[in-house]
Amino acid sequence: MARSELDSSEAEGVACLRSRHHTGWAGALGVASELSRRSYDAAITLGNTPSLDLICSSPGQRRFTVQVKTVTSKTWVRIRKTALERDPQSDLYFVVVFVPANPAMPLEYYVPENEEVHEAYCRQRKTRLDGQPYRPGSKASDGPM
Numbered sequence: 001m002a003r004s005e006l007d008s009s010e011a012e013g014v015a016c017l018r019s020r021h022h023t024g025w026a027g028a029l030g031v032a033s034e035l036s037r038r039s040y041d042a043a044i045t046l047g048n049t050p051s052l053d054l055i056c057s058s059p060g061q062r063r064f065t066v067q068v069k070t071v072t073s074k075t076w077v078r079i080r081k082t083a084l085e086r087d088p089q090s091d092l093y094f095v096v097v098f099v100p101a102n103p104a105m106p107l108e109y110y111v112p113e114n115e116e117v118h119e120a121y122c123r124q125r126k127t128r129l130d131g132q133p134y135r136p137g138s139k140a141s142d143g144p145m
Contacts, residue, residue: 017101018072018099018101023070023072023099024068024070026070026097026099026107027068027069027070027095027097027099027107028044028053028054028068028070029044030097030099030107030109031053031054031066031068031095031097031109032044032054034109035054035056035066039059040056040057040058040059041056041057042054042055042056042066043055043056050080051067051080051082051083052065052066052067052092053066053067053068054066054068063091064091064092064093065091065092065093066092066093066094066095067079067083067092067093067094067095068095068097069094069095069096069097070096070097070099071096071097071098071099072098072099072100072101074098077096079094079117079121081134084117084118084121085121087118088114088115088117088118089114090114092114093111093114094111094112094114094117095109095110095111096109096110096111096112097109097110098110
């Protein structure tokens with residue numbers, strides 16, 4: 001697609017199809033951008049660490065990590081069970097980023113408390129529809145947050 005075609009489709013607010021790869025990067029880069037705008041340092045891990053996406057420090061030099069979860073639908077968020085089964089970490093933050101299909105629309109950011117994420121996971125059922133228990137850490141958890 002030529003650049004002029006892209007510009008005209010964005011101006012008209014036309015929804016675009018985007019790969020998971022680009023959607024994920026849009027979310028991670030968006031969070032890093034918002035942190036930087038607020039004078040935080042944010043280093044992107046470039047996918048080399050599956051349990052976190054950003055290594056950050058506050059203007060007061062407090063270090064923390066961020067796991068970005070990017071979604072195109074507001075119905076559920078996929079998070080690795082191993083991340084949810086651990087006790088909440090005070091220096092880990094989850095940021096859910098909604099990336100609308102329409103590129104003219106802004107990203108939406110949700111930052112739930114780590115305890116809130118952990119408690120939501122604990123409230124989910126732990127058995128499959130056939131009554132068999134899930135194996136700890138074996139599959140992603142698909143549930144509302």
